[in-house]
Amino acid sequence: MEELFLDLSKKGRNEMDESQIDFKDIKAAKTEWALLAPVIAEIFSEVKHTGGVIDSPLYPAENLYNDLDDELADRVFLKGDHQLPIAGSIKARGGIYAVFQHAIALAEGNGFSLKGNYNWLLSDKAQELFEDYYLEVGSTGNLALSIGISGSALGFKVRVHMSDDAKEWKKKLLRSKGVEVIEYEGDYEKAIAIGREESEKNPKSIFIDDENSRLLFLGYSTAAFYLEKQLEGLNLLGENIPPIFVYLPCGVGGAPGGIAYGMKYIFGDKVYPLVVEPETAIAVSKALIDDDRELIFSSNSNEFNFTKGDGRTVADGLAVRNPSPLVMESTGNLFAGGYILDDSEILNSMALLYDLENLKVEPSAASGLKGPKSVNKLLKANGYENIAAEAIHIVWLTGGSMLPENDWQNYYDQVKK
Structure with a gap:
C-alpha cells in the first residue's frame, strides 16, 4: 500500500501555536547548543574536529532520482542524520x-x-x-x-x-x-x-x-538553522525562496514536529513538512486526517481508509500508534500531509539508496525516499504545476550508522531475494 495526502494551504508563523513552544525558545536552544559545544567536544572525541557541533551533511541525490524521476534529479537532497555523531541518528x-x-x-x-x-x-x-x-x-x-x-x-x-x-x-x-x-x-x-x-x-x-518533552522538541528544532546554512551554501535560497518539501520518518512525532516547527519559523509558508509512516503503525497521519482539513489524496478521492495496525514493522523506530500530544498541539496544523507505505516498499527504498547512492541506513531512515516522486506526480495531477516545477525536496535520513553490518546485510538480502 502507498498512500499520500497533502494540504497546500499557506501556513507560516501566524499559524504557529506558541502555547507550549515559543519562538524565543528555539532561538534560546540555538544559543544553548553553542554554549555546550566546547564541553561536548571535550567529552566526545568524534566531534573534536567540529568544535562540538552536532550536524550532518546534505547530499544531492542525482543518481537516485535519475532512476526514480529524472526531472527531479537536481532538486532532491538527502539530509544525512544517519551519520550524526555520538548516537548515529536524528x-x-x-x-x-x-x-x-x-x-x-x-x-x-x-x-x-x-x-x-x-x-x-x-x-x-x-x-x-x-x-x-x-x-x-x-x-x-x-x-x-x-x-x-x-x-x-x-x-x-x-x-x-x-x-x-x-x-x-x-x-x-x-x-x-x-x-x-x-x-x-x-x-x-x-x-x-x-x-x-x-x-x-x-x-x-x-x-x-x-x-x-519540550527539551527533546527544542533540540530537534535547531536542525532548521543548520539546514538553512547548507541550502544557502548550495545557492538554493535566492531572493524568492522556492517551495521546500521535507519528508520526515515519524514515530510519536517528536523529531518531525521539532524540525517542522523550526523550519516554519525560518521559511514560513514556503516549507511543506510531511510525516512518513509505516502502514502498521500510523500515528500522526491519523490525527491529521481526522482534523477536517482541505486534503489532496493520491487516490484522487476524499476518503482515506486504513485500519490501525499491530505496530509491528521493519521500521522499528517508527513502531508507535499514538502521536505526541505536545507535537500535535504545537505543530500538528503545520504538517502539510503524510506518506504511508508498507514494509516491502521501505526495504526496497533502503536497498535502492545503497545501490544508487552508496549510503547505508536502517530501514526506517529510507522510508521517505519515494515521497518526492509521488508528491511531484500528485501536484501536477491537481493543477499545481508551478509548485511542482519550482519545488526542492529534502528527504531526511534519520538513522543507521550504528546498525551492525550483518543486520544491514540481512535487510538488503531480503530485497535481493
Missing part, C-alpha cells in the same frame, strides 16, 4: 540536548551557579552529583542510544524501558555502555507508560518523556 539532536539541559538544571538546583559557563559539567563535582541520579526513557531504540550514551558519559545512571520487539543489537550496545535495559512484552506504548510510572516513584529519577 535522536542525537533531541536526546543529547535534553540530557545536558537536565544536567544543567540539576546542577543549578543543587546550588552550583553555572551562569552559561558549562565547563563545570566536566568536573569531579559534577560526576559526584550525577551518579546519584537516574535518567530514564521509554524508547524503541534510537532515543535510548542517544540518552544512554550521553547520560552515561556525564555520570548518570541510565535506565531504558523497551518493548520486547526492539532490536537486539540496540539493547546489547546500551548494556555495553552500562545502561540498564528493561524489556516489556507488548508494544512501545506499554513500555513508556510503565517507565514513566516507575520513574515517578523515585525522587532521584528524571524521566525524559518522548511523548511530551
Whole structure:
C-alpha cells in the first residue's frame, strides 16, 4: 500500500501555536547548543574536529532520482542524520540536548551557579552529583542510544524501558555502555507508560518523556538553522525562496514536529513538512486526517481508509500508534500531509539508496525516499504545476550508522531475494 495526502494551504508563523513552544525558545536552544559545544567536544572525541557541533551533511541525490524521476534529479537532497555523531541518528539532536539541559538544571538546583559557563559539567563535582541520579526513557531504540550514551558519559545512571520487539543489537550496545535495559512484552506504548510510572516513584529519577518533552522538541528544532546554512551554501535560497518539501520518518512525532516547527519559523509558508509512516503503525497521519482539513489524496478521492495496525514493522523506530500530544498541539496544523507505505516498499527504498547512492541506513531512515516522486506526480495531477516545477525536496535520513553490518546485510538480502 502507498498512500499520500497533502494540504497546500499557506501556513507560516501566524499559524504557529506558541502555547507550549515559543519562538524565543528555539532561538534560546540555538544559543544553548553553542554554549555546550566546547564541553561536548571535550567529552566526545568524534566531534573534536567540529568544535562540538552536532550536524550532518546534505547530499544531492542525482543518481537516485535519475532512476526514480529524472526531472527531479537536481532538486532532491538527502539530509544525512544517519551519520550524526555520538548516537548515529536524528535522536542525537533531541536526546543529547535534553540530557545536558537536565544536567544543567540539576546542577543549578543543587546550588552550583553555572551562569552559561558549562565547563563545570566536566568536573569531579559534577560526576559526584550525577551518579546519584537516574535518567530514564521509554524508547524503541534510537532515543535510548542517544540518552544512554550521553547520560552515561556525564555520570548518570541510565535506565531504558523497551518493548520486547526492539532490536537486539540496540539493547546489547546500551548494556555495553552500562545502561540498564528493561524489556516489556507488548508494544512501545506499554513500555513508556510503565517507565514513566516507575520513574515517578523515585525522587532521584528524571524521566525524559518522548511523548511530551519540550527539551527533546527544542533540540530537534535547531536542525532548521543548520539546514538553512547548507541550502544557502548550495545557492538554493535566492531572493524568492522556492517551495521546500521535507519528508520526515515519524514515530510519536517528536523529531518531525521539532524540525517542522523550526523550519516554519525560518521559511514560513514556503516549507511543506510531511510525516512518513509505516502502514502498521500510523500515528500522526491519523490525527491529521481526522482534523477536517482541505486534503489532496493520491487516490484522487476524499476518503482515506486504513485500519490501525499491530505496530509491528521493519521500521522499528517508527513502531508507535499514538502521536505526541505536545507535537500535535504545537505543530500538528503545520504538517502539510503524510506518506504511508508498507514494509516491502521501505526495504526496497533502503536497498535502492545503497545501490544508487552508496549510503547505508536502517530501514526506517529510507522510508521517505519515494515521497518526492509521488508528491511531484500528485501536484501536477491537481493543477499545481508551478509548485511542482519550482519545488526542492529534502528527504531526511534519520538513522543507521550504528546498525551492525550483518543486520544491514540481512535487510538488503531480503530485497535481493
